[in-house]
Every structure is written in C-alpha cells, then in structure tokens.
Amino acid sequence: MDKAIRKYWPIFVLPTLVAFIIGFIIPFIQGAYLAFCQFTTVKDATFIGISNFTRAISDTTFTHAFWYNCAFVVVSTVAINVGGLAVALILTRAIRGTNVFRTVFFMPNLIGGIVLGYIWQILLNCVLSLLERPLLQLDATAGFWGLVILMCWQQIGYMMIIYVAGLQSVPDTLIEAAEIDGASRWQTFWKVKLPMLMPSITICLFLTITNSFKLFDQNMALTGGQPAHQSELLAYNIYYTFYGRSGPQWRGIGQAKAVIFCVIVVAIALIQLRMTRKREVQQ
C-alpha cells in the first residue's frame, strides 16, 4: 500500500494542486501586484508604487472599519464559543430528543448569509420600532449588536457540533476516575473535559475569528454599512472601495486594503493557533 502511494502520488496531488495554483496562487500573486498599481480593469494596470497603501491607511473609513471589526471579532468569538460549548454540554447529557435538538440548532447554518441578513433586518427593525428606537441603518451600535445576534444565531449550532464531537471523545474512564476521586461536576468539567477539548477549541476559535474578520454578506444585507460607513466591517469596506467608488484610483486602493487585511487576518490566526495548540494535551 505504502509503495503504491509512493509511486502514484502525482495522481492524487496533481488535480488539486493545479486547481489550487490556478484558483488561488495565481490570483493571489496578481492581486498583490495590483495593490501597487492604478487600474480600471485588471488587464491594464500601471505600476505606481506604494501610494495605494498610504492612501488606504489614511482612509478614515478603513481605520474605523478595522476597530469596529476588531470589537466585533472579540465579542462574537466569545459569545459564539461560550454559547456553542454550553449547548454542546447540555446536548451530550442523557436527555430525550438530543438528536432532534442538535439538528435544529445546526439548521441556521444551512441558510445563506444574504437571506439571513435580510430576514434579521426585518425582525430587528420591527423590534426597534416597537421600542421606538432608531432602526438598524440609523444607529451603528444597534447595527453592531444586530450583527452579533445574527452571527451567534448562525454559528452557535455549527460550533456546537464540533464541541459535541469533542465531548464524546473524552474517555468515560477519565470521567469515572474523576467521580471516584470525588470531583464535583464543575471540577470534572474544568479539570478533565476542558483540557481534553482543547483540539476542538483550537478549531472553533480559528473558525470564529477568521469568519468574523471575513464577514461580508451578513454585513451587506443587515446594515449595508449605514449610517455613513459607521457599521462597515473590513471586507465590506474593501468591496465598497473597489466597486462602490468611481474613478480608476480606487481599485488600487481597494486592492491595497485587501492585502493589508489578508496580512492582519493571517497573523492573528497564526498567533491564535500557536497559543491554543500549546494547551492541547495528549491522552
């Protein structure tokens, strides 16, 4: 078997590799190059140096989107993971109908972000108008919490499935041993289950952090960046710079923002992976 794999590995690697090069590596390199250019269409770009980057950084809507996005990442990552783990803990107990509940909680994930955005916009606007508060599009704070609620609703179910799998893989022998040693429920959770869950936590944190940074369709549908770019997250800000502004200079600036964005997200994700990996334990 091993020999066969050693001999025929190109068959397995090449198709994906070619697709990866054409669909990712080449556009990525081209995109990075375009960040240093002025262009209307990607085919005829003129090199202009780093001025796109200086203009991107001095764009106040971009810096605002960055901090707004950071706050969103922190709040939604904590909320989604605490929520997902809590639901997973409840649904791994011996209660009737846990499978039905797991399916129900997972379902919001199957709906597209744009559709969800518009549905929640209607729901939240109704609530806000009953409370006689300004609607989502008029209030960046309301827009922020609206996004958090929407993302929790959508993502908790997904993270729950990962945590459920993690919890089920904690050996019964360990829990039994802890019980015999007289550990309370809380101690069992904190000292036994949680360390065993670290691989799941690594994955879930990675997914929620990167998802929250990359969030686009929900942002576009729920608030559209209103009022006046105040509820724009980074991805939507980049999209708007690239397509929403007229004049050739904006394309390059949008591209520069996208490169900065990419570097930031990769850096943060790597730091997070390294930090949580260290805490993973072997059985």
Add this chain to the structure above:
Amino acid sequence: MKKFLALGLAAALSLSLLAGCGTPSDPSGSSDPGGSDPGTAANGSVYYLNFKPEQDAQWQELAQIYTEETGVPVKVVTAASGTYETMLTSEMAKDDAPTMFQVNGPVGLNSWKDYCYDLSGSDLYGELTSTDYALMNGGEVAGIAYVIESYGIIVNQTLLEQAGYTVEDIQSFDDLKTVAEDITARRDELGFSAFTSAGMDSSSDWRFKTHLANLPIYFEYQDKGINATDAIEGTYLDNYRNIWDLYINNATCDPAELTAKTANDALNDFVSGQAVFYQNGSWEYTNVVGEGKLSEDEVTMIPIYFGVGDEANQGLCTGSENYWCVNKNAPEENIQATLDFMYWCVTDETALQAITGGTGAMPSGEDGMAFAIPFKAAPESSNPFVALDAQMTADGKTPISWNFTTMPSEEWKNMVGSALAVYAADQTDTNWDAVVSAFVDGWASEYALANG
C-alpha cells in the same frame, strides 16, 4: 512508463476539474482578437452590456431579429439593478469583452474614458437630433445618449379629486404644500395619504439623493450660468429641506421607518391607492399603469415645484443618464459590427417600433420599451409621460436639465442619502446641518478626490 501514464491521467483529471471555470466560447467562433482578417462587419460580433433590467427581454428579442436579418451574432447581457459598474469592471477584463456598454454621464465617463471609441465620424452620431446629446471627452464623442427621460411627481388624479383638488390647483411649491398638508389633516376621513413612502433603502433612495438633489444644483447652476462646478454652495438647500419635510411628514409611513422602505413599498402605496403623489420618472409608467393597476387617464405628472424661480413656467426634469459607448479595445471587425448594430437600432423600422412603442410594439407581441430617443428617424414615444413633457415644452415651460450627472461621485450621493435618512428619523437642525455638510463639504472633498 507507468509514471508517465499516471501524470497524463492526472493532467486529464485536472483539466476536467477546471472545465467548469472556462470562459464560454465566442459565439461567432472568431476568438482571435485583432486577427489577420480585419475590416468588414460580416465576421464581427456584438456584445451589448445593457444597463436597464426593465428592458432586458426587448433587447434579447431585438438582438435575435438582427442576427436573423444580417447573420451577425449579437449577445445581450443585462446587469442586475445596481450592479452595472461591478459587472462592467469584470467583463471588461475578459478576452470576450463587451463591445457596447453604457456610462451615465461625465462622472461615469471619467472611469471609462480610456475605453471609449471616438464616435464623431459614425453614422449613429449623424442621426442625433442635436449634438447636445453627445457626451464629449475633450474633442472626441465618447458616448451618445440613446434615451431621454423625464421625472416629476406622478399624481393619482382620482384621489386628488376625492380630496377636492385638481392638478390645476397645484402651480407652485406653496400650492403643493397646502394640498399635501390638507390631505394629511383629513387622512382618516379620506383613507389615503399625500405622498408615498420616501424609502431610503438602496432600491429607492436615488429618487431623493440623486433626482431630488438635482433641483438645488440646477437652480444654483442657473444663477451662476455654469453647468458643472468643483464646489457647490448650497444656496437652495433650505428649499431642499422644505420639500423633503413635505415628502416625509405627509407620507404613508412614519418618517423614522424610511430607511427600511423599498422602491416596491412606494410603488405599492401608489398603485393600491394609498397615496396621491409619487416622485418618479417616465420609466415608471408601465409599473403604475395597466391591468390591476391604475388606468391611463387616472395618472399624470407634475413638475417638482421647489419654491424657486418662475414656478408657473417650470417643466419636468428632462435629460439622459444613458449613453452608449463602444469599446475601442475590441477587435476592428467587432467595432464595425457594433456601429452597424447601433445604427440599425435607431433607423430600422422594426427596431424603432420596438424601442419607442408601448403595448404590443415588439414583433412577438410583447410590450415595447416606450423610450423617447433623440434620433432623427424616431417616431414619437408612446409613453404618455414623455408626451406630456413634449407638450409642456411646447407650451413654453422650461424643462429642468439633469445636472445630477455632474455630482462628483457615488460616494457623495450615498453620504447625502445617509444624512437624509438620519434627518428623517429625527428632524432636528443639527441633523439637517449634517445633510448640508454632506452636500457642500462632501462635494468639494469628493471632487478633489475624483479629479485631484
């Protein structure tokens, strides 16, 4: 040998994997750009990226007819509402780029001027009734307006009469205000409102941040005798506030809910008889009149009275923001084919009927586009709002030109729209100052960014 076979197999696999990503083959079969066989239109093809989703079916049919008549393939692709720039940007980067596209005026041209073929020597240019309808880029004719439209306040005359007025009673902003406020005062008794919802959702906000905002710009330009500026003063913004107040406080919904109201909401308000006035344009005719909607003699259009200048002689807002351009980077034979197709559209009898005619004007029996087009051979448009505009001009009223094509950028419009929505929800002087700032300061900074 085996390894070689494996590589071959893998390559075949990856190709089939990627087959879905390929570009569709050129309909004419001549994908050789600027090939060795230049010149005649016979082996060229046309690719029209259409801006108006309302007229997609008609363009598809016209394209088919043209292909049947001449054998020249014509591909028409229509961008979904609000995505034209996005689509044009990505389509233009392809080998099989559009040969015929649209820009919306001088500001749109700024992005695309390097792609516009000089139309000054073309037959199409010779067909224009007035050279005013050409979009100039320096000494070159970069675009040609192909449709002239008007907008104003569409009135449901039946409801207006129920309220005890006729359109003759409305000859100025003060009249409009009196009528609207009277209707609002008696809303419970009458069962309808004065205005439809002034929705600030992106499907509807252009009616106010662009079309209504044209009026203060127009009157300021008139005062100064200019037709573009790098800095607007906002002399008539108080009038803008007055009419915006009138719209939002005499409408079918609470002004605080406007951000969530769409174009369809406003249209429904109007068609279902819940409001008398509806600010929109001649393109909206087929949406408000017809089976299950309003009848033709029920509706009319009045100017947007603004409380400035000679209101008795004010006409509708008439102009164009639809200019045809030809892609100069297209292969020679495709450029020629495109020029021929455009010329055919504005001279051929069937095409003219389809473009200007209304009910049943298409050869297939479907409704035509009902456009008013500025070409010599064109018959009069069947659109009553367009006819009304012609009538008003003939009666000596002065149409208001479309100066919103000189607004510095989309961003400027968006910021004004955003400020208007905030003001609508909470009508304080501070919030209005934000509108003024977006209008005046925003203009200067956006102009500097776009032209600096």
